[in-house]
Amino acid sequence: MRTKLRIVLIISMLIIIAVAAYFYFKSRTAEHVSSYRYPPVKVALTTVKQQVTPRILSSIGELEAVRQVQVSAETTGVIEQIYFQSGQYVKKGQLLVQLKTNVEQGNLGRLQAKLKQAEMAYHRTKQLIDSNAISRAEMDTALADRDMTRAEIQQLQALIEQKSIRAPFSGVIGIRQVHQGQYLEAGSSIANLVDTQQLLANFTLDEQLAARLKTGQAVQLKIDAFPEQSFSAVVSAIDPMVSKSRTMMGQALLNNQHQQLKPGMYAKLDIQETNLPSLVIPETAITYTAYGNTVFLVKKDHNTLTVQRVAVELGERYQGWVEVQSGVKAGDQVVVSGQVRLSDGMQVEPTENTLQQSPSSPSKAKV
Template identity: 30%
Template sequence: MKPKYIIYPLLILLIGYLIYNKFYSASAKEKKIGPASAKGGKKLNKPVPVNVMLVKDTAFSNAIDITGTVNANEQVDLRSETAGNVTGIYFKEGSHVQKGQLLVTVYNKDQVASLKSIQVQIKLAEQTEYRNRILLQKEAVSKEEYDTSLSSLNVFRSQADLIRAQIAKTEVRAPFSGIIGLRNISPGGYLSPTSSIATLVNMDPAKITFSVPEKYLPLIKNGSKIHFNLESSRDNFVGTVYAIEPNLDLTSRSITIRAKAPNPKGLLRAGSFAKINLALEQIPKTILVPTECVIPDIKSSKVFVVSNGVAASRNVKTDVRTATKIQIVDGLNPGDSLIVSGIIQLRPKVPLKIVKIIK
């Protein structure tokens, strides 16, 4: 008998034994199944250590952090209504001026001379009108003669008023009280209506302009308080909303709002960048939970709670978010045991080991 007829069957038997030993023997099955319990052969699950927070109602102040700009209460670029050489400058740069205070005069000697001439004619016309009025009472002159003298007097008076108005245009006065800036003119220089004299600013109170998203509009009204601070000051400032733009910005879908803040010390400067905290509403009773324990889903959000020693998922409805917490408006009740740690290891019905209870 040839050796190959003996060797080949032995090799086939050896290969078959190796295959059986690897995939179908008792030790192979044990490796597949893993450690099993003595009774049912089920896989053993180790409890997941977690921290638990007892859900309770709490008061919540709904506020948002936004940015804005400090503006002047009133601001104007001072200009002359008439052209001419500057004959007088009556203010100091950076000083406080009162409403109606004379700041600059432009050459007006021609108008002043014309006014004096008209005033002389007015006196003569007044005497003529008075004399004719007396004579009219005595019927010594006709009514037409008296009317002519009265008409002449009124014409001269109108001419005088016109010249006074022209003279007033040669004087630049402060339209309101405030701080006047650096001047752009010098005595004797030519001043035209397009030339800027200086900027007059009133900063008490200061105006703060800012924008908020459309969804917050129902929560904002005149009288709402804002708290803000500046890069240039360590003080905290308080303002009051007094005006709301009626139209939304089409690009950002936001609404522009203005507030006023007292500024007696002059710490608020126009153009400053303001960091604003806007209080929207006070909620006396609501549920707030740490943001990290809420798991977002496609249709809703969910959390895990402790139920009979195991994890149970709950669908929740959220609303306002803060830096660390989120408001739950549906899905949780006071007294629930909310799991706040080990979230990534949790699945429904996973056994739990409570390490710490947060009240």
């Protein structure tokens, strides 16, 4: 019996010693962990800069000729002669198509003879009225006959002139749509005439961006057909109304002296705004979370650097840089590399940053 009691006491003492040893070593480990300080995380830093940068409004547009018209027949007739080739450059007033005027020319000769007779009759009556040989009514009739004949001649001459279809302005004429000997109705199309010396780029902007659009702003155009070239233009007109799609239309005028560009081509437009001061940081400084955009802001306490996650509101971006509208100020330092290992309050050690160069290109606001 005593032996069993002794065994129970020994086992109990061993259990008590084991439990005491467990809690002792656990408390020592906690003290060691709490007293341990993690080494600073090496990160790249950059300084928030305030600088004046040109802003860009970007849009897509379509080129249109400043002057373009469908050359048409004003009157009916049969084509006697065609004086142009498709795609030819023509000058203002140049004869393009001549309709037959045989009948009109015959009538014109008859009326001119009639006018000559009417003028002679009026001249005789004017001499006779002075001697009271005829009445005033007879002279008035002779005068009316002369004037009516003149009017008929003018009307016929206008009709003959309409049968000479001429270029209303200088430009390139399109594909010919008629043939010699063809009968034309009034309004029949001859060809398209386009003045390509100057072109308009029609574009639209979202109504929120349209308020920043001003006439006279410089525009750079990129055309897919000429990927290595950039074309200069100027905002020439802005529509005063916003469409139902909540966009506003604008026009940019550009010279096309080398005739490279054609109406109907699509263009990418970069419209330069007035230079404005803004805060900029590299895009790599932004950490994207479910709660919004944040940066790790560096805090200095004596010789120790720690980080704090700060929410920021972003503006426009361009070529790796982004405008910061709130959350930081000029001169603040933010982390641009190594954020994945950071959390609030952690110590950091700055390393050399290769992203310090400021943006030299303008920031873009797209449709």
